[in-house]
Amino acid sequence: AQTVTQSQPEMSVQEAETVTLSCTYDTSESDYYLFWYKQPPSRQMILVIRQEAYKQQNATENRFSVNFQKAAKSFSLKISDSQLGDAAMYFCAYRSFQGGSEKLVFGKGTKLTVNP
Amino acid sequence: DAGVIQSPRHEVTEMGQEVTLRCKPISGHDYLFWYRQTMMRGLELLIYFNNNVPIDDSGMPEDRFSAKMPNASFSTLKIQPSEPRDSAVYFCASSFYPFNEKLFFGSGTQLSVL
Numbered sequence: 001a002q003t004v005t006q007s008q009p010e011m012s013v014q015e016a017e018t019v020t021l022s023c024t025y026d027t028s029e030s031d032y033y034l035f036w037y038k039q040p041p042s043r044q045m046i047l048v049i050r051q052e053a054y055k056q057q058n059a060t061e062n063r064f065s066v067n068f069q070k071a072a073k074s075f076s077l078k079i080s081d082s083q084l085g086d087a088a089m090y091f092c093a094y095r096s097f098q099g100g101s102e103k104l105v106f107g108k109g110t111k112l113t114v115n116p
Numbered sequence: 117d118a119g120v121i122q123s124p125r126h127e128v129t130e131m132g133q134e135v136t137l138r139c140k141p142i143s144g145h146d147y148l149f150w151y152r153q154t155m156m157r158g159l160e161l162l163i164y165f166n167n168n169v170p171i172d173d174s175g176m177p178e179d180r181f182s183a184k185m186p187n188a189s190f191s192t193l194k195i196q197p198s199e200p201r202d203s204a205v206y207f208c209a210s211s212f213y214p215f216n217e218k219l220f221f222g223s224g225t226q227l228s229v230l
Contacts, residue, residue: 035218043205045221091159101172104149104219108158 002027004094006107013082014115020067021077021110023092032096034068034075039089039109048090051075079112087114122208122222130230134196137225139208140189149219150183150193151207159207165191166213198229 003026013019025034036048051059051068058066063083067076079086092107121140129135141148150162163173168185176183180199185191195202205226209219 037221043224043226045207045209045219047218050218102147102164102166104161104164106151106159 002029002094002096002103002105004092004105004107006090006092006110008110009108010111010113012113012115013079015082015084017082018078018080019082019112021079021090021092021112023075023077023107025073025075025092025094025105027073027094027096029096032094034066035093035095036064036066036075036077037091037093037106038086039091040085040087045091049077082114084114084116087112120208120210120220120222122206122225124225125223126226126228128228128230129198131199132197133229134194135198135202135227135229137193137206137208137227139191139193139222141191141208141210142220143189144212145210145220146213147211148185148191149207149209149211150191151209153205153207153224154203162193195227198227200229203227203229 005024007022032053034051038046038048049059049061049064051066058068063080065078089109089111091109095104123138147166149164152160152162162175163183164171165185181195183193205224207221207224209221211217211219
């Protein structure tokens with residue numbers, strides 16, 4: 001079964017600095033997608049960034065970028081120029097569709113604190 | 117579109133009572149998911165539907181849990197009888213096919229079973 005591991009339960013960063021959140025996953029599949037979701041205190045889950053496994057180029061969305069290492073099964077999220085509004089729980093997620101079954105697995109999350 | 121709508125936002129009930137959580141997915145989405153979030157176990161997939169048909173309910177913890185999707189615009193998750201260990205935030209999410217599409221989440225229902 002696919003698993004997603006976020007080894008950092010909590011992280012903190014100074015405003016305007018850069019922080020990297022780690023995510024590793026375990027799968028034997030070759031075709032899948034990886035996501036980072038943000039959950040602020042409002043509870044709403046918001047998609048931050050998405051990466052297709054078949055693409056070698058790392059995805060980027062404004063201040064958010066990923067370092068996707070397929071062989072190492074690693075998918076870290078880098079937040080540049082951190083802002084107070086970035087404070088939230090961040091979840092790494094793996095999604096695939098094989099054998100007629102959808103698989104969507106989340107990591108346990110990393111709580112990010114942004115210090116002014 | 118108003119997004120995925122869940123109700124109620126908070127639910128407090130006593131052990132043994134029936135609880136029904138409701139979800140309205142985004143119009144046109146083919147997939148609907150029910151998740152449970154706790155501090156200990158994180159986000160767990162309970163069940164998902166494709167075109168109103170339950171596809172995988174292997175995450176449903178026990179027979180006390182049941183989910184239905186009578187039409188494309190409405191789904192329910194029912195717990196009967198409820199127990200204190202069911203206390204959690206329950207999320208509904210929907211998405212388009214195919215699976216590379218992002219999930220749109222509702223705001224969740226905070227369930228407290230006393």
